[in-house]
Amino acid sequence: MAAAPAIVLKDGRDKSLLARHPWIFSGAIERAPPLSPGASVDVRAADGTWLARAAFSPVSQIRARVWTFDPDERIDPAFFRRRVAAAVARRETMLDADNTAVRIVHAESDALPGVIADRYADVVVLQLLSAGADANRDAIVDAIVGATGVATIVERSDAEVRTLEGLAPATGVLRGALPARVVIRELGLNYRVDVLAGQKTGFFLDQRDNRRIVRDHAAGRRVLNAFCYTGGFTLAALDGGAQHAMSIDSSAPALGLARSNLAANPAIATKPAKWREADVFTELRALRNAGETFDLIVLDPPKFAPTAAHAQRAAAAYKDINLLAFKLLSAGGLLATFSCSGGISSDLFRKIVAGAAVDAHADATIIATLGASADHPLTLAFPEGEYLKGLLLRKSA
Numbered sequence: 001m002a003a004a005p006a007i008v009l010k011d012g013r014d015k016s017l018l019a020r021h022p023w024i025f026s027g028a029i030e031r032a033p034p035l036s037p038g039a040s041v042d043v044r045a046a047d048g049t050w051l052a053r054a055a056f057s058p059v060s061q062i063r064a065r066v067w068t069f070d071p072d073e074r075i076d077p078a079f080f081r082r083r084v085a086a087a088v089a090r091r092e093t094m095l096d097a098d099n100t101a102v103r104i105v106h107a108e109s110d111a112l113p114g115v116i117a118d119r120y121a122d123v124v125v126l127q128l129l130s131a132g133a134d135a136n137r138d139a140i141v142d143a144i145v146g147a148t149g150v151a152t153i154v155e156r157s158d159a160e161v162r163t164l165e166g167l168a169p170a171t172g173v174l175r176g177a178l179p180a181r182v183v184i185r186e187l188g189l190n191y192r193v194d195v196l197a198g199q200k201t202g203f204f205l206d207q208r209d210n211r212r213i214v215r216d217h218a219a220g221r222r223v224l225n226a227f228c229y230t231g232g233f234t235l236a237a238l239d240g241g242a243q244h245a246m247s248i249d250s251s252a253p254a255l256g257l258a259r260s261n262l263a264a265n266p267a268i269a270t271k272p273a274k275w276r277e278a279d280v281f282t283e284l285r286a287l288r289n290a291g292e293t294f295d296l297i298v299l300d301p302p303k304f305a306p307t308a309a310h311a312q313r314a315a316a317a318y319k320d321i322n323l324l325a326f327k328l329l330s331a332g333g334l335l336a337t338f339s340c341s342g343g344i345s346s347d348l349f350r351k352i353v354a355g356a357a358v359d360a361h362a363d364a365t366i367i368a369t370l371g372a373s374a375d376h377p378l379t380l381a382f383p384e385g386e387y388l389k390g391l392l393l394r395k396s397a
Contacts, residue, residue: 004042007032007056007064011046020381022066022108024054029063032056037166038135040067040075055113055132059166065113065130077139083112084143091375095119101184101193103205103375104148108382114165117144118201120184120193123152125201126174131165141174152176154195156202171196183264187212189235190264192257199229199254199302206372206388207232207300210336213368213392214298215240217334221295224248224287224328226280226321231258233298233336234273235265242296244272248283281317284324293330299337304344311343318344318352319359326360331397338370338390346389353391363396 009017013028024043035041035056043052043064050071054064067075087110094102104124105117114130124144128134134157141153153176158169182193186208193202214233218240225234228247237245249255255275263269276283280301299321304314318339325335339349346369357364370390372378378385 004040004053005033005035006042006044007054008044008048009046009051014045014049014051017043017051017066017069020069022111022113022382023062023384024064024066026061026063032063036135037131038133040132055130055135057131057165060131060164062130062164065108065132067113067132068111075136077142080112080136080139080143081146083110084117084140085147086110087112088147094375098185098188099208101186101203101205103373104144106376107385109377109379109385112140115140116201118203118205119148119150120182120195120202122150123154123178123182123195124148124150125154125156125195127159127201128155128157128170129159129161129165131167134162134165134167134170137174145175150176152178154178156195156200159200186232187215187236187239189239189261189268191230191232191235191261192264194230194253194257197253198257204229204232204300206340206376207338208373208375210338210370210373210390211236213370214296214336217392218242218296221334222293222330224294224297224325226284226297226299226325227301228258228275228298229254229300231261233300234258235262235268237296237298238262238268238271238273239265242271244274246274246276246294248276248278248280250277250279252277281320281324284321284328288324288327292328293333294328295330295333297325297329297333297335297337299325299335301338301340303341304339309343310341311348314341314344315348315352318349319356322353322356323360326357326362326364326395329362329395331395333395334367335364335393335395336370336390337393338388340388342384342387344389346386349389350391353393357393364393365396366391367394368392 114133116127195202215236218237223245
């Protein structure tokens with residue numbers, strides 16, 4: 001193989017790569033040649049030892065993201081075909097008649113940094129979030145079509161993280177034609193997904209396993225679903241036998257889709273459900289002041305802390321909503337509370353929730369520690385991939 005351009009690390013800065021961590025920060029680099037965004041580059045230790053082959057980003061603090069630790073592996077279309085096919089194959093058993101949506105590529109956890117791909121029936125929604133992913137768009141799209149046989153691929157590379165890579169947002173249909181409605185099934189329920197304008201790629205597939213848990217604990221309970229988006233937890237709770245459900249979100253389009261999702265499931269369509277368009281913080285206070293109580297509360301807020309720099313402000317917000325939830329929770333009631341903020345660690349999140357319980361004069365027991373569903377795996381060498389944290393708690397009588 002011909003010699004590739006190489007970046008050389010500072011002395012002693014190769015330890016993370018030797019431990020298979022896929023990121024190289026700008027401060028670790030001793031010297032680098034002029035390279036275009038996304039260019040493939042060899043990574044060498046200070047003594048010249050070959051360490052990895054990576055995608056270079058000249059503006060990001062994460063200056064390079066590793067594609068491979070194999071010196072004989074080229075970064076070419078065949079590379080992406082192999083990696084995508086392997087990722088898709090690992091999820092084959094997760095798809096069936098009652099579950100037609102799955103994350104097929106999960107970035108670093110599938111050894112494809114910056115590449116996210118979610119399959120919604122016959123549509124794949126693709127996010128290219130790094131310079132390396134963006135530079136290999138055509139090869140990645142071809143690999144997804146080859147591995148899945150889907151007719152339509154939509155790009156939703158509009159996440160804020162692209163700005164850190166010096167990349168502009170990119171959205172639109174890349175292959176095929178988008179059907180008038182994208183409809184999936186999850187846990188036997190029907191959902192319409194807005195793949196062009198919905199949050200993230202249109203649906204929170206990472207919460208599938210947690211929606212199953214909520215469904216399994218919902219029988220006979222009065223449910224409150226805060227930050228309900230398109231109603232995933234609400235429908236799961238009603239399907240599990242909840243008495244009734246109240247759902248709150250600030251987005252009118254999301255609530256409209258949530259209502260239509262409930263109507264699309266005849267077995268639960270007539271069950272008591274209320275939908276409120278409101279600021280969740282304000283509405284929780286209003287419910288508390290009105291003396292309302294619930295037997296099962298779900299808190300699944302948006303990302304309050306994208307990085308550790310935002311952690312202090314985010315911690316106050318997480319504490320506020322959890323304190324209000326404890327006050328609204330009946331004795332013996334359950335709270336499923338989540339953080340999807342990368343800047344909030346699992347330990348910090350638990351401390352925040354514990355502090356909220358103390359301030360609410362509530363004793364609570366952890367029933368389960370929750371995380372992302374199995375199609376969002378976490379590699380041991382990349383703890384930064386653990387963004388979704390959750391707790392299922394029971395309030396003491």
